[in-house]
Amino acid sequence: MTLNHPQRQRELEKLIQKLGLSPQDPIDWQLLDLALIHPSFSSEMNYDRLEFVGDAVLRMAAAEYLDERYPDSKVGELASIRSLLVSDRMLAKIADNYGLERYLLLSPGAAGDRNGRQSRLADALEATLGALYLSTHSLDLVRPWLDEHFKELAEQIRCDPALQNYKDALQELTQSRYQMLPEYRVRETSTVHADPQRFQAEVWFQGTRRGYGQGRTKKAAEQAAARMAFVEMQQAQALPS
Template identity: 65%
Template sequence: MSVSYPQRQRELEKLIEKLGLPDSVSVRWDLLELALTHPSASSEENYEQLEFMGDAVVRLAASEFLLERYPTARVGEMAKIRSVLVSDRILAQIAASYGLERYLLLSPSAAGDRSGQQSRLADAFEALLAVLYLSTHTLELVRPWLDSHFQQLAEDIRKDPALRNYKDALQEWTQLHYKVLPEYRVREIHPLSRRPHRFKAEVWLQGERKGEGSGRSKKAAQQAAAKVAFLSLCSESAIP
């Protein structure tokens, strides 16, 4: 696959410029075109294989960053921070900051599906990282601009008592104090809706409801409920 036309080439060059990379950088433009092609636009030539590669690239970049930034941190803590840094939510957030959506080639029906925006942004972003890695077979085109995002996010995550994963934090807390696991009850309150509160979740512990929350997905609703429960239980345990 090659860059389709001169205007598209200029668009791709603009994207590379947004990343803060020099004009002289050697990028595989044909691969970049592929990385920004959604499967709905082409069933044969799209970003899926590059996204697979990019998943490993972003994990490697995050791992290098964390080892350098927090050399004395425990491996378990770094693993938890990395899991947040490479999550679809964070990757889509970074991608959106560069306006990646406007460079993505996709069908009109896919473009109208706002519920799939986070997933396709995260996938395309990973594919982009794969292209930058394959252009040099190093992280020299990745870390100079990605580290700045990781730095702020990692600092914010470390300040969070649950490291942004309230389900895991709540499970560890309940096992430590009660030797049981929390129970989640989820129901769909806005079927077939794109609302941010499509699902509602409750978390129960030993027959008592400890928190509730809502979200666009079941997982998001559970995290919201777990956050309420975790912060409440931690507050209660801190009371003398």
């Protein structure tokens, strides 16, 4: 079913074509339109619920892709890569590739909020994924174009260890699931600057030590501790209750 507003319909068809899809695909145009309405534009009809669905869709699509692409990789490594693939920074980058912002309906005040642009684009992209998923109740309209971004970004992450920021990944995990931040405790155990174990770090969360690491710098030690904590908490989350 097409929209009642021909101009908006044409705009959304252009977006669909940018994604490499066809206007003849089984797209629920009402949902796609809703996915691109910011809460500042309408407090009642906006993308909030579709963003909720799209968040799960995004993680499932990323998990399927990584499982297929890297069958020999450990779960902890795949989880850390996925956490970066689904981060607001990466999502905003993907959204920018398609000029998603020009299709987003929002208030003038929100449009002028440059600090909120990244999260705004990430939310809109997730909502778009939610709309496309609900159009077919499958990933048929999602993975054909999203996989290409996963491929590029995942290879960048694997080739550049600096991108594997476990502190950011752990913070995103604890904030999204528990609305709390981890605590780092670092101490210097050597005055030799070249000592690879000069600093020792612990990461604590909810009164429990979740990770431990060593490094030549405070940052390296914290990253090592964060990696241990992140992998442990991801694996614990995946275990059946």
